[in-house]
Amino acid sequence: MKENKSNIKLGKDTGSRIKIYIVCIMVVYSLLLLRLFYLQVFRGEYFKNLSERNRIKMKKLDAPRGKIFDRNGELLATNVAGYRLVYLNERRYDEKILLEIAKLVNLEEKTVERLIKNSEISSYTRQNILLDDLKEEEAHRIMERLSDYPYLDVQVYSKRKYNHGSLASHVLGYVKKITAEEYKKLKDSGYTKRDVVGKKGIEKQYDQMLQGEDGYDYIEVNALNRLVKKIQNKEAVPGKDLHLTLDLRLQEHLTSYLEGKNMKAAFIAMNPKNGEILTMVSTPEYPLNMFSSKFSQKEWNSILRNKNKPLQNRFLMGTYPPGSIFKVISAMSFLEEGINPHKEYYDPGYYQLGKWRWHPWKRGGHGYVDMEKSLVESANTYYYEIADKLGYQPIVDTSLKMGLGEVTGIDLPDEKPGVLPDGKWKKKNLKEIWYRGDTINLSIGQGYLLVTPLQMAVVYAIMANKGYAYTPHLLKTLGDKSEYEKKLKYRADFPKNYFNIIDKALEKTVTDKNGTAKALRTEGLRIAAKTGSAQNNQYKVTHAWTAGFFPAENPEIVFVCFVEGGGGGGAVAAPVAKEFVDKYMELYN
Numbered sequence: 001m002k003e004n005k006s007n008i009k010l011g012k013d014t015g016s017r018i019k020i021y022i023v024c025i026m027v028v029y030s031l032l033l034l035r036l037f038y039l040q041v042f043r044g045e046y047f048k049n050l051s052e053r054n055r056i057k058m059k060k061l062d063a064p065r066g067k068i069f070d071r072n073g074e075l076l077a078t079n080v081a082g083y084r085l086v087y088l089n090e091r092r093y094d095e096k097i098l099l100e101i102a103k104l105v106n107l108e109e110k111t112v113e114r115l116i117k118n119s120e121i122s123s124y125t126r127q128n129i130l131l132d133d134l135k136e137e138e139a140h141r142i143m144e145r146l147s148d149y150p151y152l153d154v155q156v157y158s159k160r161k162y163n164h165g166s167l168a169s170h171v172l173g174y175v176k177k178i179t180a181e182e183y184k185k186l187k188d189s190g191y192t193k194r195d196v197v198g199k200k201g202i203e204k205q206y207d208q209m210l211q212g213e214d215g216y217d218y219i220e221v222n223a224l225n226r227l228v229k230k231i232q233n234k235e236a237v238p239g240k241d242l243h244l245t246l247d248l249r250l251q252e253h254l255t256s257y258l259e260g261k262n263m264k265a266a267f268i269a270m271n272p273k274n275g276e277i278l279t280m281v282s283t284p285e286y287p288l289n290m291f292s293s294k295f296s297q298k299e300w301n302s303i304l305r306n307k308n309k310p311l312q313n314r315f316l317m318g319t320y321p322p323g324s325i326f327k328v329i330s331a332m333s334f335l336e337e338g339i340n341p342h343k344e345y346y347d348p349g350y351y352q353l354g355k356w357r358w359h360p361w362k363r364g365g366h367g368y369v370d371m372e373k374s375l376v377e378s379a380n381t382y383y384y385e386i387a388d389k390l391g392y393q394p395i396v397d398t399s400l401k402m403g404l405g406e407v408t409g410i411d412l413p414d415e416k417p418g419v420l421p422d423g424k425w426k427k428k429n430l431k432e433i434w435y436r437g438d439t440i441n442l443s444i445g446q447g448y449l450l451v452t453p454l455q456m457a458v459v460y461a462i463m464a465n466k467g468y469a470y471t472p473h474l475l476k477t478l479g480d481k482s483e484y485e486k487k488l489k490y491r492a493d494f495p496k497n498y499f500n501i502i503d504k505a506l507e508k509t510v511t512d513k514n515g516t517a518k519a520l521r522t523e524g525l526r527i528a529a530k531t532g533s534a535q536n537n538q539y540k541v542t543h544a545w546t547a548g549f550f551p552a553e554n555p556e557i558v559f560v561c562f563v564e565g566g567g568g569g570g571a572v573a574a575p576v577a578k579e580f581v582d583k584y585m586e587l588y589n
Helices: 015-042 044-055 095-105 109-118 136-143 180-189 201-205 207-211 248-260 297-304 323-336 371-376 380-390 393-401 423-430 436-443 453-465 496-511 569-588
Strands: 056-061 075-087 128-134 152-162 175-177 196-198 215-221 227-234 242-244 265-270 277-283 345-347 351-353 356-358 367-369 468-470 475-478 488-491 528-534 543-550 557-563
Touching: 075 136, 095 109, 095 128, 095 136, 109 128, 128 136, 136 152, 196 201, 196 207, 201 207, 248 265, 248 277, 248 569, 265 453, 265 569, 323 371, 323 380, 323 393, 323 453, 323 496, 323 528, 323 543, 323 569, 345 380, 351 380, 351 436, 356 380, 356 436, 371 380, 371 496, 380 393, 380 436, 393 436, 453 468, 453 488, 453 496, 453 543, 453 557, 496 528, 528 569, 543 569, 557 569
Parallel strands: none
Antiparallel strands: 056 215, 075 128, 075 152, 175 196, 215 227, 242 475, 265 277, 265 557, 345 367, 351 356, 468 488, 528 543, 543 557
């Protein structure tokens, strides 16, 4: 009988299990070591940066924007402290954080969540800018409690302030945060996505000079987001200050007068000897400080729906038929074509062409009219008859020499060139031929002709200087007091006696009993001026114009007044110009 050699073990076999347990432990520790190696070697720099970013903060120091002054050193635009609430965890949050922020700033949790998800994160500091333009009281209240909210901070930045509210709004313009489209155009010039830039006026024209250079602070903070020490800093370099040619006293006086009369108007006063603009008003104006801050939809709608259109810049971008103030150009073209200024033409009260009749403003006509009388009394029929004989080209050629049909080159953005029509223009734009009636209308500043008040200021500067004019400008000095260099732009090489003939008539327009600019009479001062009443398709009444210069013997001021839908130039626009003359004489004598 064979023995049974099978071994039977009684009880538990723990040896293999211990081996398995040891292997598992070794695997786990190996994985931990591999993970640690990965984190320290491959991802070490990343986590080091995260740690440093939590400990070390970079605060961008906005460069103070350059200030803007008038010609006498009166402050027009400056900077004050603005406040913004920033979130330090980029887009990471939990329910507790949402609740705490909502209570702190008095918003709903859903609104706070939307702000964290959608608000802009600074490319420099990685801070999430939740609320911009905080009111000062609210900002200080939050700042006092920041130790309870280590994920929040309040930034102080430089905010634009306009010391005189809406005054000179169409000259100064305003600033706002850069748009995506603007950033694409300006990024190569050193602009960032957080910059505030000029949107209109001087603020836009000289934005790069006003910007300055931003600085920064590197600071170490503790777990409660409290400052431990400053590590490194670079001081911000302020933008350059601008001194303008404007006289605040004249600007205030004319603005107050025009707004007091509820006029939609433009007024310009310029020194013809150098192109400096002393006064440049467009009314009504708009609130500059509102535009430099956040404003409600209701506030925006109140401006947009204002029937007087306060956003419309009437001296630079508004184009209108000039009416009879254009007659100085027609008269000059007649002289160039050899018309004898002393020859009289009879005005029976109309000019007839076929079945069409054109009438002067004076019922029954002006009788026998020469060039001087045509300007003094603004006799239209004189221009109808001569222009119809000569054709439109002499008037167009003279207009071009006087600066019409193109921008003046003033140091403001968005200037319009107006419309100087001729046969080619009409065929291209209206698909029609030029008629003799078009020439008749053009001769008195009507028809398709459109000008800006600024262009007419240049025309009268050429008349005042007897043949030339400088580029109009608003900058007087920049930064270190470097003077603006005047630029001779226009040369209208007509004989001096032509200017003498017309200028003498413009003086009589003020002094003669039949002169249309009688409202401008000023004791001891010789003024040359012309009034105009321009028909238009926007109003039942005419636009009112007055343009001129003084002292007539040695002009130091050229002025143009335009009142939209105001009525007669002599009755409406001339008294505005007289208001300026009186104030100027009071200040400068």
